[in-house]
Amino acid sequence: MxxxxxxxxxxxxxxxxxxxxxxxxxxxxxxxxxxxxxxxRIEIRGFGVFEPRPRKRGMGRNIKTGDSVAIPKGKSIRFKPGKDLRAIEVG
Amino acid sequence: MxxxxxxxxxxxxxxxxxxxxxxxxxxxxxxxxxxxxxxxRIEIRGFGVFEPRPRKRGMGRNIKTGDSVAIPKGKSIRFKPGKDLRAIEVG
DNA sequence: GTTGGCAATGTCGAGCTTGATCATGGAAAC
DNA sequence: GTTTCCATGATCAAGCTCGACATTGCCAAC
CATH class of the missing domain: 1.10.287 (Helix Hairpins)
Structure with missing residues (x-):
């Protein structure tokens, strides 16, 4: 979609x-x-909730050099599926 | 919101x-x-992508009994923030 | 005003998650 | 219909986060 x-x-x-x-x-x-x-945060009853969340981790990697790179702090968005979406049963 | x-x-x-x-x-x-x-999956360029994902884990816990319960297989919805939402910098 | 979905609590484990880079497919814009 | 630009995929490593269960209170939805 x-x-x-x-x-x-x-x-x-x-x-x-x-x-x-x-x-x-x-x-x-x-x-x-x-x-x-x-x-x-965006809360839609029965659909889900978008929630901004701060990140803390800081460990990445460079494919080419194979060297580890520090990941700068940032934020993430978490989407919590609502009841209707949790209704997903055995697929 | x-x-x-x-x-x-x-x-x-x-x-x-x-x-x-x-x-x-x-x-x-x-x-x-x-x-x-x-x-x-729902892909909205610049906003994010909703992606249904099967779950595999199976270890939960009961607060009252403190007993471990098997998490029934199911699916989860992952929302991957697009570039615009990744623009979230130092909050 | 009423209903009931959602949050928080707490544990414990293991799978998921981020991040850079480069090529490619495909979504979006014209 | 064409072009442009963004998202994906893969890897490696450390960390983090969900997952359920049961109860209470709030607030979204009707």
Missing amino acids: IKLDIANAIMQAHPCSRATALQAVDLLTERMKQALLDGD | IKLDIANAIMQAHPCSRATALQAVDLLTERMKQALLDGD
Whole structure:
């Protein structure tokens, strides 16, 4: 599934041009990115929760040189699947 | 950020009633859930990638009894933040 | 206002995870 | 339809993180 599929979903819910739907998708992702970058978490009941989380590790490796490189501190985003997504049973 | 905020974002992109916006959000989450449950991964360039992943581990624990319990096989959803979200630097 | 999904707690183990680099496939933009 | 640009994959190593279970309280959702 790619952005176009999501745009199609929006078009189903609200008849409009594909361009408009794509704009909506872009705006959504933009808003979500903003929220996450802002440090806020996104909680959608029944779907999942996006949660920004600081990282601490610092050990990488260079394929070519095979040398270990220090990983600079940063943040990660964790997505916790909600109940509906946890409903995934024996695949 | 909760579902209402996302609905507001949609309303900004496409003037409509809050109910319609909420419907769009629900439809989106529904579609995404469907795709993930279907085993398909969602790839949004610049935002991130949702990827269903089978679990293998099998060691849990019971708080009360303190007894180890076998974790039933299942699946997990991994969200890989895209470049824009990796842009999170020193928080 | 009501409902009920989600968070936190705590343990313990093992698989998962990040990171750089280079080529390639494919998503996104034009 | 074409081009551009991003994500993936693989490796190695150390660390970290989920995973379930059971209860309580909060807050999202209706």
